[in-house]
Amino acid sequence: MEKIIACCGLNCTTCDAWRATVNNDDELRKATAEKWSVQFNAPGISAEMINCTGCREEGAKFSHCADCEIRNCVKNKGFETCGDCQEMEKCSLLEGILKYVPEALTNLKSLN
Numbered sequence: 001m002e003k004i005i006a007c008c009g010l011n012c013t014t015c016d017a018w019r020a021t022v023n024n025d026d027e028l029r030k031a032t033a034e035k036w037s038v039q040f041n042a043p044g045i046s047a048e049m050i051n052c053t054g055c056r057e058e059g060a061k062f063s064h065c066a067d068c069e070i071r072n073c074v075k076n077k078g079f080e081t082c083g084d085c086q087e088m089e090k091c092s093l094l095e096g097i098l099k100y101v102p103e104a105l106t107n108l109k110s111l112n
Contacts, residue, residue, distance in 0.1 A: 008104060016031070017050045070093050070094060
């Protein structure tokens with residue numbers, strides 16, 4: 001399957017919200033909302049909110065995309081992704097993603 005790389009380097013095609021959206025899978029939406037509500041201590045996440053085609057793609061966005069510091073930084077700098085930034089490997093914003101998903105750096109580097 002082709003990768004869809006987010007601003008931060010995450011592969012959207014591995015995300016449950018993306019899969020639920022492209023497959024119109026309401027059961028996965030419900031399960032994802034329940035999982036994320038606990039994982040992110042955000043009890044307000046509902047199944048109806050689980051719609052996203054990727055932060056760099058046309059279409060639905062998960063509500064967090066509007067507030068995502070990484071995405072906003074990328075857009076404010078006029079970049080496509082963090083991979084366009086010379087500060088990428090020492091960025092404190094990106095550090096949080098890379099700590100848990102180190103392959104995001106590989107994904108970003110593969111775009112250039």
